[in-house]
Amino acid sequence: xxxxxxxxxxxxxxxxxxxxxxxxxxxxxxxxxxxxxxxxxxxxxxxxxxxxxxxxxxxxxxxxxxxxxxxxxxxxxxxxxxxxxxxxxxxxxxxxxxxxxxxxxxxxxxxxxxxxxxxxxxxxxxxxxxxxxxxxxxxxxxxxxxxxxxxxxxxxxxxxxxxxxxxxxxxxxxxxxxxxxxxxxxxxxxxxxxxxxxxxxxxxxxxxxxxxxxxxxxxxx
Ligand SMILES: [Mg+2]
Numbered sequence: 001x002x003x004x005x006x007x008x009x010x011x012x013x014x015x016x017x018x019x020x021x022x023x024x025x026x027x028x029x030x031x032x033x034x035x036x037x038x039x040x041x042x043x044x045x046x047x048x049x050x051x052x053x054x055x056x057x058x059x060x061x062x063x064x065x066x067x068x069x070x071x072x073x074x075x076x077x078x079x080x081x082x083x084x085x086x087x088x089x090x091x092x093x094x095x096x097x098x099x100x101x102x103x104x105x106x107x108x109x110x111x112x113x114x115x116x117x118x119x120x121x122x123x124x125x126x127x128x129x130x131x132x133x134x135x136x137x138x139x140x141x142x143x144x145x146x147x148x149x150x151x152x153x154x155x156x157x158x159x160x161x162x163x164x165x166x167x168x169x170x171x172x173x174x175x176x177x178x179x180x181x182x183x184x185x186x187x188x189x190x191x192x193x194x195x196x197x198x199x200x201x202x203x204x205x206x207x208x209x210x211x212x213x214x215x216x217x218x219x220x221x
Contacts, residue, residue, distance in 0.1 A: 001216060002160040003105060004151055004179075005136075006169030007115035007122060009192030011102070011209075012129050013093045016192075019057050021090060022082055023047050026061060029081040030074050037068075055193060057082065083118040092128035095191065101209040102135050109216060112138040112154045114147050116174065148178025155182075168212060170194065176201045187212060 008014035027037075027044055037043045046067070051060040061078045086092070105111060115122050119141045126133060133139060137158055140150045155165055162183035169175025169189060176186040180201040188202040189209075197205055204215055 001109045001219065002112065002155065002158055002165045003109055003212070003216070004112045004114055004154060004165065004167045004184075006171070006175045006189075007113060007125070008117070009095075009170040010168060010175075010189045011094055011098045011113075011131060012125055013095055014125075014192065017093050018090075018125070019051065020048060023051060023057060023060065025087075026057075026078045026081045030070075030078055033074070033077050035068070035070055035074050043068075083121055085120055086124050086128065090128065092125050094129045094131065095189075095209055098209055099130055099132075101213060102131065104213055105216065106135045108220070110137045110158055110160070112136055112140075112158070114140045114142070114150045114154070116142055116145060116147070118143065145174050146178075147175060148182060151179055151182055151184065155184075166212075166216070168206075172198050172201050187215065 005011055012018070024044055027040065027047060031037055031040065043064075047060060047064050050063050050067075051057065054060040054063065058079060062075060065072075065074050065078075102111065113136045122141045123133070138154045140154070142150060151165070151167060155162065163185070165179075165182075165184040166187055167176060167179035167184045168187040170192045172188060176188060179186050185203050186201060187204045187206055188197055190197070190205055190207045204211070206212065206215075
């Protein structure tokens with residue numbers, strides 16, 4: 001089998017542990033560039049509150065700047081700062097047992113990774129989380145949401161049909177809808193910014209990566 005993973009909130013604990021750090025850094029950068037804020041602490045609390053109901057940190061910043069009635073150019077400043085490499089002392093955490101699960105799966109299957117983001121930042125996160133890039137036969141980091149194109153490309157290059165390809169990610173629209181459209185088997189990681197799970201595109205819902213082992217082991221039987 002081929003298993004294609006997403007990175008953020010599938011292998012790495014992004015929303016809970018990394019996003020608050022990045023949002024604070026972004027706020028500090030915007031203030032440094034002239035954003036008028038009465039109280040930095042209160043502004044940060046406001047951002048965290050917005051982030052709780054937002055679909056992504058870019059949207060969080062957009063809403064925050066709108067509420068502040070801030071100049072639009074702060075949005076570009078914020079986005080640029082979000083994609084900067086991580087500070088050396090930032091710790092990145094995997095989801096529970098990610099490294100062991102990946103190792104187990106890699107001894108039995110082909111693994112690939114398709115992640116949306118900036119190459120340097122994504123590789124930086126993997127390294128800091130202790131995820132060995134060599135464990136994946138293919139890695140694609142893409143700036144735009146076109147995962148289906150890469151799923152197909154990877155399946156062709158590694159010689160897998162869609163009925164032997166599993167795609168595991170947390171975002172249904174971005175990760176799983178294109179996979180389902182190709183005929184792949186979809187595994188939804190119940191993590192991150194989850195509201196409701198649309199069963200049309202989800203074959204399995206998991207709360208821990210350990211469950212991927214179970215799903216694949218059953219298939220081999
Ligand atoms: Mg994700």
